[in-house]
Amino acid sequence: MIDLDLLNELVTFKKYGTLSATAEHLMITQPSVTRGMKKLEQELGVELFDRTANRISLNKTGELAAKKAKTLLNAEKSFKDAVINYANTNNTIKVSSVLPGPISLIENRRNKIIKSKIKTTSANDLVKAANVATNIQNYDxxxxxSIDEINNEEIESLFVGNEKLAVMIDNFNPLAAKKSVSFQDLADQIFLVVNDIGPWKKIIEDNIPDAKFLYQEDIDALTELSRYSNFSYFVSNLTLTGRNIVEDENRTLVPIEDDANKIEIYGSYLKNQKTRIKPLLKEIIKIWPN
Structure with missing residues (x-):
């Protein structure tokens, strides 16, 4: 069996291009890398490098070997992660989302949820929509x-509720006097927005004409900047459950009444985890705000 460390050296050489750079990155000596590459050639029974007096480079066989080695190393890492993550599921239910609202709701209303041991990812570390199924299958x-219902041999989804936006508007802005606004009403406004808001980003950018969005790294940065500016910012029926945004004395909370202002949210999980996950989801549905 080929030593995976040798494959890692080969992949690293492909990336950095020289023995010295490979050794420096792996924190080993250059002679060690040289011996490792020769040993790998011996085990495979092929030449992987073109060698001259002053230079060593991958030949076509070496390029292919490096590509396949990278695939194998990624698979080995995925295998390890899946096994470790699965072992951890015995004690903790790990929860993530493609948009921050559900994570904020759970964190803010933990005392209303069953006493399952829940570990949520950061609302700033969301799962990409395209990676939801893989994330679940790997037990991450x-x-x-997610915003999409999944129903296949391994995964199923349960509808949990909708998320809708409202907007916090400066008290001196004429829009603050309205009972509600549409996205069209918000044209030309400037908004503070958390950088990763999942699918909401496309919705607000597509539906609010000529608006300017000042994206902030996280909610703390947005909160701090909001104290020293009169820019509007968005909240939702989920994020309002915990933060004292409605106590912002300089702004008025104005609902957004618009056909585009709704996202259906599903909780997705492995079918073989249903007995653990579904009771938790039912509790979350109970506290889900309108």
């Missing part, structure tokens, strides 16, 4: 909130 998380 046992429950992922």
């Amino acid at each position: 998380n046992q429950l992922v909130f």
Whole structure:
């Protein structure tokens, strides 16, 4: 069996291009890398390098070997992660989402949820929509909130509720006097927005004409900047459950009434985890705000 460390050296050489750079990155000596590459050639029974007096480079066989080695190393890492993550599911339900609202709701209302041991990812570390199924299959998380229903041999989804936006508007802005606004009403406004808001980003950018969005790294940065500016910012029925945004004395909370202002959210999980996940989801549905 080929030593995976040798494959890692080969992949690293492909990336950095020289023995010295490979050795420096792996924190080993250059002679060690040289011996490792020769040993790998011997084990495979092929030449992987073109060698001259002053230079060594991958030949076509070496290029292919490096590509296949990278695939194998990624598979080995995925295998390890899946096994470790699965072992951890015995004690903890790991929860993530493609948008921050559900994570904020759970964190803010933990005392209303059953006493399952729940570990949520950061609302700033969301799962990409395209990666939801893979994330669940690899046991990275046992429950992922997404905007798409999944129903296949391994995974199923349960509808949990809708998320809708409202907007916090400066008290001196004429829009603050309205009972509600549409996205069209918000044209030309400037908004503070958390950088990763999942699918909401496309919705607000597509539906609010000529608006300017000042994206902030996280909610703390947005909160701090909001104290020293009169820019508007968005909240939702989920994020309002915990933060004292409505106590912002300089702004008025105005609902957004618009056909585009709704996202259906599903909780997705492995079918073989249903007995653990579904009771938790039912509790979350109970506290889900309108």
